[in-house]
Amino acid sequence: MEISETPPAKAPRSLPGKIFDVLSGFGLATATLLILGLLTWFATLEQVNNGLYPTLNKYFATDWRNIFLLPELNGKTVWLPLPGGYWTCAVLLLNLILGGIIRIRKGWKHVGNLIAHFGIIFMLIGAGVTYHFSERGNMMVWPDEQSDAAEDYFEYVVEVAEIKDGKPENIHVIRGKDIVDLEGAKLRTFHLPEMPFDLELTGYLPNALPVSSAERAPDQQQYVADGYFLMAKPNLGKAEAAEQYIAGCYARIVEKNGPKSSPFILSGASYYPFSYRNGDRIFTVNMRKRLWPMPFTVRLNKFTAEFHPGTMRPKKFVSEVTRLENGVKANFTIQMNEPMRYEGLTFFQASYGPLDAMPGQTMYSVFEVVRNPADQWPKYSLIIVAIGMAVTFLIKLAFFLGAGPRKFRNV
Incomplete structure (x- = not known):
C-alpha cells in the first residue's frame, strides 16, 4: 500500500508581505484609475464655472486639506468624497513601481509589459515635475x-527703481522667497547695487491691508507709520484662495554710511509706490506680484x-x-x-x-x-507606452504563428 505524503503547509504571509501584496495589487491600480477618471471628469466640468487655476488647486493640490474633497456639478456640491488627485497619483506611482516593475514576471516574453509600465511611470513623474517646478502666471x-509680461499668481516682490525721464530704470527686484520669513520683529537689510541706499524690510504679512489708525486703533500693537498700520487678514485655509492674498511689510531707507529713514508701509494694495529723493535723483519702492517678461x-x-x-x-x-x-x-x-x-x-x-x-x-x-520643464514628457511617455504595447503584440503574434505549424505536425 502506498502512503502519500501530505505537502507541507504553506507558511502564512507576514504583515509586510500582505501590505506589499495590497500596494502592488491589480485591485489598487484599478481603483486609483477609476478615481482619477472621476476627478478628471468633475474638474473638467467645474473649471467652466470656477476658472482653470482654482479648479486645478482644488483637485490636485498637495495641501493636506485636499486629501479628500467634494466635487461640484452645475454649481451644486456632489456628496461623493474623493481622494485628491495628487495623492491618488502618488499611490498609483507606488503601485506601478511595486507591481509593474518589481513584482511583474521577468523574461523576454514580458519585456513589452515592462516598457509600457515604464512609460506610465515616466508620465506620473512628469506630472510631479510639472506640479513642483513649473512656473505659472x-x-x-x-x-x-x-x-509682453505675465503676473505670478502668488509671489509678491519688492521692486526698487530709479526714475529717469519719467521711466523706471536700474530696476532691482527682491524676490518673495527672501522676504516671506521676515515676520514679527525679524528684519533684513538688502544691499542695492548702483543705488545710494540700501533697503531694510521687516514685519512681513502674507495677507494684510493698510488701515488708518485714525479710523481704527491697532488691535495687536502694530507699528503705525504715517498714520497707517498693517492689519492682518484671516488665512482662508484654501489653496485656491491664496491667489487673492495681498502681502505687506514695513520698510526703511538706509543711506550708505548714513541714517535710516522713518518706517513706511509697502503693500500690494497700494495704488502708487513709495517715492524717495536723493539729491537730484528720484527712486521708487513698490510691492507687487512678480512680473516675468515674455x-x-x-x-x-x-x-x-x-x-x-x-x-x-x-x-x-x-x-x-x-x-x-x-x-x-x-x-x-x-x-x-x-x-x-x-x-x-x-x-x-x-x-x-x-x-x-x-x-x-x-x-x-x-x-x-x-x-513647464516637463511639458513634452506626456508625449514621450505615450510613445514609450505605444512601443511597449507594440512589442507585446509582436511577441504574442510570433508565438501564435509559431504554434500553428507545430499543431499541424501533431495531427
Missing part, C-alpha cells in the same frame, strides 16, 4: 491691446464669450490673438483645451472679465501662462 489683455508680445484681436441660455454661466470663450516677435506676426486661436505653445511657454484660456459685464459690453481675456 496670468496675463490680462483687452481687445486691440497687447502685453520673449514676445501677445495682442488680443477679438474675444468671444458664449453663455448658457438665460444664465451667466459661460459655455465657451475664445480669444483670437496675434503673436508679435521681431517684426514677425503669427495668428492663433486660444480656447479651452486648445492652448498656444511657443518657446517653452503655453497659453491657456483661463478666464475673462468683467464678470458682471452686460450684453454687448467689451470684455477682456485672461490667459494662464505656464513655463
Whole structure:
C-alpha cells in the first residue's frame, strides 16, 4: 500500500508581505484609475464655472486639506468624497513601481509589459515635475491691446527703481522667497547695487491691508507709520484662495554710511509706490506680484464669450490673438483645451472679465501662462507606452504563428 505524503503547509504571509501584496495589487491600480477618471471628469466640468487655476488647486493640490474633497456639478456640491488627485497619483506611482516593475514576471516574453509600465511611470513623474517646478502666471489683455509680461499668481516682490525721464530704470527686484520669513520683529537689510541706499524690510504679512489708525486703533500693537498700520487678514485655509492674498511689510531707507529713514508701509494694495529723493535723483519702492517678461508680445484681436441660455454661466470663450516677435506676426486661436505653445511657454484660456459685464459690453481675456520643464514628457511617455504595447503584440503574434505549424505536425 502506498502512503502519500501530505505537502507541507504553506507558511502564512507576514504583515509586510500582505501590505506589499495590497500596494502592488491589480485591485489598487484599478481603483486609483477609476478615481482619477472621476476627478478628471468633475474638474473638467467645474473649471467652466470656477476658472482653470482654482479648479486645478482644488483637485490636485498637495495641501493636506485636499486629501479628500467634494466635487461640484452645475454649481451644486456632489456628496461623493474623493481622494485628491495628487495623492491618488502618488499611490498609483507606488503601485506601478511595486507591481509593474518589481513584482511583474521577468523574461523576454514580458519585456513589452515592462516598457509600457515604464512609460506610465515616466508620465506620473512628469506630472510631479510639472506640479513642483513649473512656473505659472496670468496675463490680462483687452481687445486691440497687447502685453509682453505675465503676473505670478502668488509671489509678491519688492521692486526698487530709479526714475529717469519719467521711466523706471536700474530696476532691482527682491524676490518673495527672501522676504516671506521676515515676520514679527525679524528684519533684513538688502544691499542695492548702483543705488545710494540700501533697503531694510521687516514685519512681513502674507495677507494684510493698510488701515488708518485714525479710523481704527491697532488691535495687536502694530507699528503705525504715517498714520497707517498693517492689519492682518484671516488665512482662508484654501489653496485656491491664496491667489487673492495681498502681502505687506514695513520698510526703511538706509543711506550708505548714513541714517535710516522713518518706517513706511509697502503693500500690494497700494495704488502708487513709495517715492524717495536723493539729491537730484528720484527712486521708487513698490510691492507687487512678480512680473516675468515674455520673449514676445501677445495682442488680443477679438474675444468671444458664449453663455448658457438665460444664465451667466459661460459655455465657451475664445480669444483670437496675434503673436508679435521681431517684426514677425503669427495668428492663433486660444480656447479651452486648445492652448498656444511657443518657446517653452503655453497659453491657456483661463478666464475673462468683467464678470458682471452686460450684453454687448467689451470684455477682456485672461490667459494662464505656464513655463513647464516637463511639458513634452506626456508625449514621450505615450510613445514609450505605444512601443511597449507594440512589442507585446509582436511577441504574442510570433508565438501564435509559431504554434500553428507545430499543431499541424501533431495531427
